[in-house]
Amino acid sequence: MVEKSSRTNLGHHQDFGMEAYSIDGVSSQSESKFYDDDGHVKRTGNVWTTSSHIITAVVGSGVLSLAWAMAQMGWVAGPVVMIFFSAVTLYTTSLLADCYRCGDPVTGKRNYTFMDAVQSILGGYYDTFCGVVQYSNLYGTAVGYTIAASISMMAIKRSNCFHSSGVKNPCHVSSNPYMIGFGIIQILFSQIPDFHKTWWLSIVAAIMSFAYSTIGLALGIAKVAETGTFKGSLTGVRIGTVTEATKVWGVFQGLGDIAFAYSYSQILIEIQDTIKSPPSEAKTMKKSAKISIGVTTTFYMLCGFMGYAAFGDSAPGNLLTGFGFFNPYWLIDIANAAIVIHLVGAYQVYAQPLFAFVEKWASKRWPEVDTEYKVPIPGFSPYNLSPFRLVWRTVFVIITTIVAMLIPFFNDVLGLLGALGFWPLSVFLPVQMSIKQKRTPRWSSRWIGMQILSVVCLIVSVAAAVGSVASIVLDLQKYKPFHVDY
Numbered sequence: 001m002v003e004k005s006s007r008t009n010l011g012h013h014q015d016f017g018m019e020a021y022s023i024d025g026v027s028s029q030s031e032s033k034f035y036d037d038d039g040h041v042k043r044t045g046n047v048w049t050t051s052s053h054i055i056t057a058v059v060g061s062g063v064l065s066l067a068w069a070m071a072q073m074g075w076v077a078g079p080v081v082m083i084f085f086s087a088v089t090l091y092t093t094s095l096l097a098d099c100y101r102c103g104d105p106v107t108g109k110r111n112y113t114f115m116d117a118v119q120s121i122l123g124g125y126y127d128t129f130c131g132v133v134q135y136s137n138l139y140g141t142a143v144g145y146t147i148a149a150s151i152s153m154m155a156i157k158r159s160n161c162f163h164s165s166g167v168k169n170p171c172h173v174s175s176n177p178y179m180i181g182f183g184i185i186q187i188l189f190s191q192i193p194d195f196h197k198t199w200w201l202s203i204v205a206a207i208m209s210f211a212y213s214t215i216g217l218a219l220g221i222a223k224v225a226e227t228g229t230f231k232g233s234l235t236g237v238r239i240g241t242v243t244e245a246t247k248v249w250g251v252f253q254g255l256g257d258i259a260f261a262y263s264y265s266q267i268l269i270e271i272q273d274t275i276k277s278p279p280s281e282a283k284t285m286k287k288s289a290k291i292s293i294g295v296t297t298t299f300y301m302l303c304g305f306m307g308y309a310a311f312g313d314s315a316p317g318n319l320l321t322g323f324g325f326f327n328p329y330w331l332i333d334i335a336n337a338a339i340v341i342h343l344v345g346a347y348q349v350y351a352q353p354l355f356a357f358v359e360k361w362a363s364k365r366w367p368e369v370d371t372e373y374k375v376p377i378p379g380f381s382p383y384n385l386s387p388f389r390l391v392w393r394t395v396f397v398i399i400t401t402i403v404a405m406l407i408p409f410f411n412d413v414l415g416l417l418g419a420l421g422f423w424p425l426s427v428f429l430p431v432q433m434s435i436k437q438k439r440t441p442r443w444s445s446r447w448i449g450m451q452i453l454s455v456v457c458l459i460v461s462v463a464a465a466v467g468s469v470a471s472i473v474l475d476l477q478k479y480k481p482f483h484v485d486y
Contacts, residue, residue: 045274050288053271056205057264057349058296063213067307067315072254074236081258086297089262092426095434097285100272106280114269121433133424134266140417141350146404149343150178152336159329176405183401189348190393205345208338213299215335220306231312249470256419256464265426270353419465427457
């Protein structure tokens with residue numbers, strides 16, 4: 001039997017659909033053990049669930065391209081850039097974590113989303129600017145993950161083909177069926193009501209990210225042991241083997257790859273809104289950030305360094321799908337399967353904030369879209385089916401999949417979106433909010449230091465954007481819609 005109900009969001013709440021109801025006529029919900037101080041269902045996130053969300057967001061399959069990024073910059077600049085951006089990310093994460101509440105860090109008004117924080121602290125046109133950049137970036141990431149997942153699925157097919165027919169067989173595979181398959185999976189997972197209920201998916205995804213990163217690292221170590229030499233050079237790819245222009249674009253792209261590998265600020269506040277208190281949400285977030293960024297930096301360095309040591313300046317764009325390795329084929333298949341499972345979770349981590357934003361807007365405009373039907377599931381608690389959520393999220397995934405099929409070199413476009421989003425979301429807005437919130441005096445040493453950091457990161461973003469545009473121009477020369485073979 002299906003029962004009809006209506007979901008109510010009180011106080012214009014934006015925390016991914018958490019519901020609030022009165023219990024036995026008690027109006028002061030904040031006094032109940034079932035509700036937080038804002039009158040909504042108790043948050044249950046802790047250091048470990050928060051860390052898993054961050055790792056799922058940060059450690060993408062891009063970790064396997066770090067050897068290529070190292071090849072563009074060499075043994076000197078590559079490690080320095082990795083350390084620099086891990087430090088920048090940790091610092092700006094600390095600034096942004098303090099923006100979750102306005103005023104008192106324990107009892108102040110909550111900001112449920114990144115846009116909420118920008119609007120309440122900076123106001124004006126900042127929130128519109130933030131929304132356009134943030135949600136464009138989230139949508140672009142969903143498209144990019146669809147492409148990345150299909151590439152890993154095709155890599156499994158090609159790996160088995162190479163094993164059965166020999167490496168000389170090109171084993172071309174079309175990407176379209178795999179993108180459609182990934183889209184069908186995302187239609188199902190997109191029906192998870194809100195971000196709070198994706199914690200288990202994030203934990204599975206985080207485990208998978210460590211699995212394929214470890215396999216990539218192990219294969220790199222084995223390759224170095226086999227050859228008995230550490231390949232690579234101090235300055236990376238030499239001019240002469242490539243043109244000066246290609247070298248410059250490569251360095252810019254490599255710089256961007258490493259910088260954006262750490263970027264997750266666009267969903268930090270949304271992740272923080274899942275954390276229970278006490279202790280304060282900011283304290284838990286800062287501790288989780290130290291753990292996750294420390295772990296991811298270690299993995300980034302190990303995978304990037306060993307991959308570069310194994311292949312030198314000829315390191316492939318992706319160690320597991322660019323066929324830097326052919327054997328053992330079964331281990332490479334396991335690694336690519338882990339990438340696909342990780343991207344299923346990562347897609348949701350980035351899509352849920354966008355889902356919540358659209359659904360809140362629709363709820364304000366058409367309150368009837370909040371209608372839900374309780375669908376009984378044998379052995380489990382009833383599922384709250386929202387017709388609007390079912391239709392809108394399904395359409396979102398379908399459009400995302402079509403865009404991925406239409407422009408399958410979208411990873412370059414995603415690099416451009418990342419370049420345009422890194423500076424404002426990860427540096428500029430957190431810095432400006434911190435300055436205003438803590439009333440940092442203009443021209444003080446702290447103010448000057450923060451502005452210098454912002455300018456340096458702006459230059460990096462512009463350089464990475466130029467490199468991405470150059471790649472897009474090259475891809476357009478051989479572009480065929482809906483036709484990609486690997």
